Amino acid sequence: MRTGQESIESWVGDVEFERVGLVKRAIKTVLINPFANYAPAGMLKSLLRFGKSELAAANWADPGGWRSMVISYNGRPRQIADKILVGGGSMAIALRNRRRLASRILAALIEHAPSEPVEVLCLGAGPGHIIMDALCQVRRAAHATLVDLSGDAFEYGRQLARELGLEQKVRFVQGDVRDIRTMLDRPPHVVKMLGICEYLDDEHIVGIARAVAEVMDERGSIVFNDLSDRHGTDRFFRRVFGLHMKHRTARQLCDLLRQAGFDEFAQTAEPLGVYRVIVAHRESRANRTSKG
Secondary structure (H helix, E strand, C coil): CCCCHHHHHHHCCCCCCCCCCHHHHHHHHHHHHHHHHHCCHHHHHHHHHHCCCHHHHHHHHCCCCHHHHHHHHHCCCCCHHHHHHHHCCHHHHHHHHHHHHHHHHHHHHHHCCCCCCEEEEEECCCCCHHHHHHHHHCCCCEEEEEEECCCCCHHHHHHHHHHHCCCCCEEEEECCHHHHHHHCCCCCCEEEECCCHHHCCHHHHHHHHHHHHHHCCCCCEEEEECCCHHHCCHHHHHHHHCCCCCCCCHHHHHHHHHHCCEEEEEEEECCCCCCEEEEEEECCHHHHHHHC
16 A cells, blocks of 8 residues: 555544643743753753753763653653653653654554565664554554664663563664665565654765665555754753754655655654654655666
8 A cells, every 4th residue: 555645644633642732832932942042051961960860861871862762752750850851841742742653654554564474674773662652553463673773772672572562573683774684584564764864964864765775565665754943942952962963854854765766755743843754655666667
């Protein structure tokens, strides 16, 4: 099944998102975000250390790493500083929304894959929360190969898989995507490429997408996301967390993946507009031939 815009919208119509009301949004825009962005970075770091912020400590150790993602996903921090950053921060809320949105889309793609067992390839997978969420939603036989340059998150991921009864459905592989052909037993029907484009330059994104296209099922699909600066705290993340993210529109990312042999793009945004989840398909053989 080729995914169209109507399909993706029907899949996610009943997803329960976190939302930010107009009053809270105005307070963030007028007061909280300017303070976070322009107060002295040293003072803010001292406040976070004094408040024993687990999110700050995780980002200082590994900016944007899997531990900070898990803290944001959990949404129930113990420290007061993290209650503000995680419980009410636009980026953390958007991350949790992206998780719900992407897992539903991945589950639908698995359900509509042309054959079983459905093979899923996850790039920059970390512990694998999103794909495990998706696997818990489907009835079809499916397996996921989770690839990451670092194996630091794998033990946490394996424990999570055991708790969810998915230990026979997921496989963790430490390695470089350029060697992806050696990691797979069968061509993947679905490729998850979420949460990594914002840390890569254009050349690397195109290179990874091309490597994936070469090993995918002919009718395969890829799921990725853009990143908007609508969270309003990019300056804070750069100065205080050392987190340097690249903000690209969906159109810019689609143009990059088009260079790698993907087409038929469909997209949908989480309510805060920070993330847009995009689905594309490997370009058909007929189209590739006509271009050649």
